[in-house]
Amino acid sequence: MPKKNRAGDVTTVGLVQMSCVPEPEKNxxxxxxxxxxxxxxxxxxxxxxxxxRSQYFCxxxxxxxxxxxxTIPGPSTEALCKVAxxxxxxxxxxxxxxxxxxxYHNTAVMIDASGEITGKYRKMHIxxxxxxxxxxxxxxxxxxxxxxxxRYGKIxxxxxxxxxxxxAARLTALGGAQFLFYPTAxxxxxxxxxxxxxxxxxxxxxxxRGHAIANGVYVVVVNRVGKEGKxxxxxxxxxxxxFGRIIAKASADxxxxxxxxxxxxxxxxxxxxxxxxxxxxxxxxEGLRFRFGK
Amino acid sequence: MPKKNRAGDVTTVGLVQMSCVPEPEKNxxxxxxxxxxxxxxxxxxxxxxxxxRSQYFCxxxxxxxxxxxxTIPGPSTEALCKVAxxxxxxxxxxxxxxxxxxxYHNTAVMIDASGEITGKYRKMHIxxxxxxxxxxxxxxxxxxxxxxxxRYGKIxxxxxxxxxxxxAARLTALGGAQFLFYPTAxxxxxxxxxxxxxxxxxxxxxxxRGHAIANGVYVVVVNRVGKEGKxxxxxxxxxxxxFGRIIAKASADxxxxxxxxxxxxxxxxxxxxxxxxxxxxxxxxEGLRFRFGK
Numbered sequence: 001m002p003k004k005n006r007a008g009d010v011t012t013v014g015l016v017q018m019s020c021v022p023e024p025e026k027n028x029x030x031x032x033x034x035x036x037x038x039x040x041x042x043x044x045x046x047x048x049x050x051x052x053r054s055q056y057f058c059x060x061x062x063x064x065x066x067x068x069x070x071t072i073p074g075p076s077t078e079a080l081c082k083v084a085x086x087x088x089x090x091x092x093x094x095x096x097x098x099x100x101x102x103x104y105h106n107t108a109v110m111i112d113a114s115g116e117i118t119g120k121y122r123k124m125h126i127x128x129x130x131x132x133x134x135x136x137x138x139x140x141x142x143x144x145x146x147x148x149x150x151r152y153g154k155i156x157x158x159x160x161x162x163x164x165x166x167x168a169a170r171l172t173a174l175g176g177a178q179f180l181f182y183p184t185a186x187x188x189x190x191x192x193x194x195x196x197x198x199x200x201x202x203x204x205x206x207x208x209r210g211h212a213i214a215n216g217v218y219v220v221v222v223n224r225v226g227k228e229g230k231x232x233x234x235x236x237x238x239x240x241x242x243f244g245r246i247i248a249k250a251s252a253d254x255x256x257x258x259x260x261x262x263x264x265x266x267x268x269x270x271x272x273x274x275x276x277x278x279x280x281x282x283x284x285x286e287g288l289r290f291r292f293g294k
Numbered sequence: 295m296p297k298k299n300r301a302g303d304v305t306t307v308g309l310v311q312m313s314c315v316p317e318p319e320k321n322x323x324x325x326x327x328x329x330x331x332x333x334x335x336x337x338x339x340x341x342x343x344x345x346x347r348s349q350y351f352c353x354x355x356x357x358x359x360x361x362x363x364x365t366i367p368g369p370s371t372e373a374l375c376k377v378a379x380x381x382x383x384x385x386x387x388x389x390x391x392x393x394x395x396x397x398y399h400n401t402a403v404m405i406d407a408s409g410e411i412t413g414k415y416r417k418m419h420i421x422x423x424x425x426x427x428x429x430x431x432x433x434x435x436x437x438x439x440x441x442x443x444x445r446y447g448k449i450x451x452x453x454x455x456x457x458x459x460x461x462a463a464r465l466t467a468l469g470g471a472q473f474l475f476y477p478t479a480x481x482x483x484x485x486x487x488x489x490x491x492x493x494x495x496x497x498x499x500x501x502x503r504g505h506a507i508a509n510g511v512y513v514v515v516v517n518r519v520g521k522e523g524k525x526x527x528x529x530x531x532x533x534x535x536x537f538g539r540i541i542a543k544a545s546a547d548x549x550x551x552x553x554x555x556x557x558x559x560x561x562x563x564x565x566x567x568x569x570x571x572x573x574x575x576x577x578x579x580e581g582l583r584f585r586f587g588k
Binding site for chain 1: 421438455501504508538539563583586
């Protein structure tokens with residue numbers, strides 16, 4: 001019998017925080033082992049980190065690296081769909097999508113516990129900063145912000161840089177999402193001061209807790225760990241409840257599979273106590289569609 | 295000579311966190327003393343807490359309390375304009391505005407250092423929760439989200455419940471504001487568990503730090519303190535820098551005048567390092583103008 005949730009039930013999420021080696025097959029194998037472990041420990045929805053199949057290749061601009069991309073469906077989703085079906089888990093997987101010659105995306109695939117692809121989200125906000133040269137690789141997403149109804153809950157997925165944009169969280173939550181998943185690859189640059197590293201981590205955690213609070217949803221962030229090239233990924237994957245409380249957090253320096261129970265009734269309880277969605281001034285938000293000023 | 299800022303200069307803000315008594319004149323006198331103290335200690339823009347002229351009357355629905363309202367301009371702005379001119383400070387003052395018979399607003403007035411009213415903001419998001427029966431008293435604002443250019447910086451003011459809405463912070467920042475001021479009156483209900491009190495305070499501080507981070511602006515929050523009726527206001531007024539770091543914080547139980555230097559060059563520096571405004575997907579935010587779902 002598949003696990004089945006009713007309203008008010010608990011959904012158990014799994015977070016696979018891992019380090020990556022240069023060989024994609026080894027990373028895929030490790031990710032699948034992480035999903036299996038999470039499922040055996042009770043996870044119903046398992047999220048992998050951003051671009052888990054490879055090292056974080058956007059540290060350099062190199063056309064040779066486009067060969068890491070694959071179609072969706074493709075070899076990775078085929079493998080993951082099997083895992084989803086076998087372990088009866090929903091999987092959120094971040095992949096380098098080859099859509100057409102010269103059109104690539106940073107895409108998250110949602111696979112239902114039946115083993116079918118439920119939908120995909122193409123990263124909408126693309127960064128471009130030293131060692132994060134993503135605008136070279138990824139065409140900005142064109143599928144908008146989405147919620148997918150899975151066996152174990154309504155989920156929205158956003159990817160890494162999206163986490164700095166309250167608009168992305170709001171639009172996804174307005175679609176009905178109970179969970180915002182954020183596959184992530186964020187790390188510290190070399191020779192940065194410790195105080196700046198701490199400020200960056202604090203800002204990253206804070207703004208995402210803010211999305212949980214503003215929207216009354218669970219926020220699940222899965223970050224990679226370990227050193228690759230010049231970046232030291234800071235791990236610290238976490239789950240925040242609908243009032244922004246961190247209910248689980250992984251270490252900064254180790255691989256970790258976290259399994260966390262999320263009480264879905266907390267969403268309605270929080271929103272009844274803090275009815276922000278009731279009071280939004282939708283008549284006065286037109287300006288959000290402009291770049292700046294008048 | 296009036297104090298004058300150049301780009302890259304420091305603007306010094308003053309926060310007057312106080313308790314209130316039933317007599318409006320006494321509260322006004324205390325607020326003016328606070329402004330004077332802040333100015334003497336170097337403050338250039340001084341912000342008062344929400345509805346500083348009275349106790350927080352929205353704990354009950356009583357038509358007798360409409361007599362606390364006054365016109366703008368009116369007696370309070372007249373007194374405050376004199377103070378602004380005398381001490382050469384910008385003042386942000388939250389008042390119960392009588393606009394017309396039966397039309398009242400929760401309004402913030404921005405008074406420039408010249409003693410002239412620069413503009414006013416009428417609270418856009420109105421709460422209605424046990425002991426915060428604001429929908430009874432206040433017509434929702436109809437002036438939108440604004441930035442005012444004052445002698446010491448571009449300031450936007452939002453009021454209390456607005457602080458839970460990322461849209462309000464974003465729209466104000468897009469108008470060019472370097473500072474978001476939040477006059478506030480938030481307190482703990484009686485007999486609430488300590489853990490819930492802590493969660494509420496943490497959520498409140500977190501979401502506002504998030505506004506600073508998302509927008510690269512200074513956030514200045516001035517809350518009242520002391521017990522009035524059933525509410526114990528939790529003070530803890532604070533200033534967050536453009537990366538969300540709390541650079542000054544008042545106590546939870548005492549009146550306090552805080553004077554805090556804000557380096558305006560940090561705004562551009564932060565936004566260059568974290569260029570969120572560059573990457574907003576303004577083509578995909580149409581849905582923010584809808585209540586929920588499709």
